Amino acid sequence: MNVDSLYSRTAKPHLAISVLAQAYGLKDKAGWSLATARKQVQADRNPQSKIHSILYRPFDVRFIFYHEAVIERPRPEVMRHILAGENVGLVLPRRVEHTGPWQHVFVTNALVEHVAVSLKTIDYCFPLYLSPSTTAPDMFQQTKRPNLAEWLLPKLTAAYGFTPTPEQMLAYIYAVLSSPPYRARYVEELRIDFPRIPFTADPNIFCRMAALGQELIELHLLRKKVRVAGVRYQGQGSDTIERVRYEAATGRVWINNDKYFENITPEMWEYQIGGYQVLEKYLKDRKGRALTDPIRYIHIAEAIAQTIAYQVQLNNLYVAVEMAVIVP
Structure with missing residues (x-):
């Protein structure tokens, strides 16, 4: 539309x-x-x-x-920061109600629906930059500034010998929150409160985590297109989504009796972000309508395939994070 x-x-x-x-x-x-x-x-x-x-x-x-x-x-006190100009933010809930693994984080450069990530509990948006208020200038800062605790950058600068950019900070945090070992170790705490982020004392590990985190951000905003799985849209006939079904044996996701996506692995098909099985949810929410954006669906599937690969790398890298951390 x-x-x-x-x-x-x-x-x-x-x-x-x-x-x-x-x-x-x-x-x-x-x-x-x-x-x-x-x-x-x-x-x-x-x-x-x-x-x-x-x-x-x-x-x-x-x-x-x-x-x-x-x-x-409308929550303008938060969303105005997203609307004020180019910005990006983390989206996650304060608590989760399901008993499975914690996977409740995503990134956005747009406004956020209140259950965009979490199926049952309210999500929060944490913008990277805070913009001046146009309606109450005396109550808010007058210039755009990073949404970071004041003590954090000086502490990291002293430890690393350089000052991380706000974008590096966000990317590092996103990498931590995307790391399977972090999610497994703190799963009980993550179910009841906001995440706590351990900052490595090693500047090299920080940069490597931030680099992976930035790759994930680019993927999840679909600003970086990859072709690692070879997903294709095949078949002849109608593009109307009638019945979504997955065939693990063939790696096909059918939208009706004639059209399908191929080269979708079981890991890609089952991949969840928050309370949603992404590839299934995207199609089922459009049931009864024509799929007008098959290329976007391909990009999403490819982004998930690359995310899975990056999380394998984070398995080993995150272990090094907790070998030596900076104490606030």
């Missing part, structure tokens, strides 16, 4: 309120009415500027009409 189409569905100036309410299942409630909301939207001089990308589920980026008249909890 393009931006103009989304706006036209939101405003609908030619439709009666009753028709609009029935078409989209909208009901008035305390503090909100459809009639008032539509008037506010129609009075906005530039409503198209309120349409933004939003991370709906891992790798599943959609559009949202981010207007205070129609969003119940």
Whole structure:
């Protein structure tokens, strides 16, 4: 759906309120009415500027009409940092309810839906940079600054002999959170509170972890395209997703009786981020609709294949992190 189409569905100036309410299942409630909301939207001089990308589920980026008249909890105190300019942030929950392995972290450069990663509990967004407030300048900083504890960079600079960039810090943290040994060792703590990050005392290990973490960030934002698994979209006929099924013997993911993706390994198909089996969830959320972006699905599958390979490298590298850590 393009931006103009989304706006036209939101405003609908030619439709009666009753028709609009029935078409989209909208009901008035305390503090909100459809009639008032539509008037506010129609009075906005530039409503198209309120349409933004939003991370709906891992790798599943959609559009949202981010207007205070129609969003119940827009959380501008956090999301304004994402909207202010180029930025990136970690997405993770404070706690998880399932009993399996912890895998509840992703990265975003867009707005975030509240269960984008965690299936049952609320996710939090941690932007790398904090931007000045335009509505309360006396209460917030006046220049863009890294969202890091003030003591952290001086401590690492003294230990490493150089000052890590904010981007290196984020990449290192993402590598730690993506490391299977870290997830296994602290699984009980990760279920009940935010992660605690061990910082290696070895500058070489820090740089190697940050380099892997940056590769993961590029992959997960789909800014880096890889071809490691040879995933292809095959078959003739309709692109409508009717029934999603996976054949481990052939490595095929069928979307109907005629079309399929091939070279999907069981590890790729079963790979989970948070509460979602990524490759299955992406297709099932589009059931009954035409798959208009098979190339994107290929990029997602390839990114997962490369992520699995990087996590194998992190198995050994993370062990070196905890051999000597910096004490706050």
